[in-house]
Amino acid sequence: MASSLMKRLAALFGASCAALLLAVPAAAPGHADRAVLESPADQCPTDPNYPGNIGFDGRHYRVHVPAGVPTGAPLVVAIHGGYDSPEGVEAEWGWNALADQHKFIVVYPRGTKKECQTDGSPGWGWNADAADVTHIKNVVDAVATQYGVNRKRVHLTGHSNGGQMASRAACTAPEVFASGAVYAPAPPPTGCDPARAVSWGVFASASDPIVLEPIAYGHVMYWSWENRPCQNEQPGGGSDVKDSRHWDCASGTEVLWRVYNGGSHTWPTGARRTEMMNRMWQLFQANPRP
Template identity: 30%
Template sequence: MKILNILFVFILASSCMGFFRELAPNEKLDSIEIQNQKRTYIVHYPKGWNGSPIRLLVALHGRFGSGNSMIKQTKLDLLADRKGFIVVFPDGYKRSWADGRGNTPADENKINDITFIELLVKRLIAEGSVNPKEIFLVGHSNGGFMAQRLAVEKPELWKGVLSVAAQVSVFTLKRKLTLKSNPVSVGIMAGTEDPIVPFSGGYVRDGGEILSVEDSILRWKEWNSCKEPANQKTENYKEESTELKIDFIRYESCAENTKVGLIQLNGLGHSWPGETPMIPFIDQGKTTNVLDGSKLVWDFMESL
């Protein structure tokens, strides 16, 4: 009976997290062999695409997620159809990324996710489907920390990078201090009441010390040689009987035409804005249905 209960919980969680999903006609499942591992990913081509090189968005799922769950969570596939870009959803090693903080299965097994993502991007460029000057990266949670690491270690790949519910880790900070990497446009979207990745910095539940969101933005401002002042605006949304306030802070005058931005989700938690939480058995803080996180991500990318 205990085994049956465990199996039921696994099936329920897998269903909620979107592991089971049929490919659409305009999608393909592909793989790359690296470190004796078959690393898989889903490519979603926009409906009506004529085959000419277009923009690419790489979307990295969070811990316990998958490429399939990232599609279900974000609906970036539908946004790609409307906006006309390709989006690729890679699968992390044992549903995790080697973002450098040390405690994920990918980190523990010394998985080279930097090379995996780089090879994936270069393969799509070589296929002729992607404009190499219009490649963007977004990640959520563990995937967001991985995105920050990729922004530091492979800035030449990206026109823009945005992390959701993740900021600069101490590991990535130390890596940056040893590298003389080029500026890259970076954004952070974060909930001020995130119970998993503290907005004010410190330690994350799955291990690793991180900077605060404010300090992370200031670091990128310094690394990109951004000038004051920052452009700031606030948008208010009505959700039932409460007001939801979103603060946008943007440094526009940075080296090599890069930008640094913060989307501050006041009062919100760890979930991708607008989603139904993918991990129902973990408290992720307050959620919202009035925001479209994917639209906010792509608005940032389109502004670069």
């Protein structure tokens, strides 16, 4: 399903901003109700003899399971950006509160590449390669098995390099992931040919200095192509937006695009964050895996 045009476009985006993809400040550490196989290697010591990563695939992940969550609940896989961590995004993004409200599970996997900050705080990035996809699939399988997740309702979200990772996971493993929605994603994947159409949402900020609006829109072009034809363009509505559109696609899927006025590269806060995440959750609810 992939076209040479889309490959060239994605390559162009990648060349134009590759040096900027992971330039995201580390988030403040958070605290989860459960930490799964948490590793001492998640610290960033200066000791050259530090023993290296241990744990699940050499990494850890964090999972939030709301009280009273039923068997067969959906699972949202929240993928941090570069120079960030599962603890950081869990504390800042707001998925746990939304999960408590709607009774779904959230898992926060950890990237491959250690990218420690100058103050020693931990940060990680994604290669967005086959090994990273396999790791995320393994995390999903472990969580789904332990908590009885509905396998047709496993959804992806991510930020920046994590948005790029989410698109890579969806395009290479559509048999696992139902749909996805990302904020300020780095360039879209290349060399993927998903076996089925996947509903996708892309959110961005007009004043993002790192992932520029055309780069984020590359994901809209990519998923519109993979869901083709996507027609019946409709305005997304709402206030405080520069651009907001929605397309219905022939396969019964959908693609949406929303750009907020101003803003920055960091995950939105306040009312904007609430509005964005509600739209993401609505997309997930409407698009289980066939």
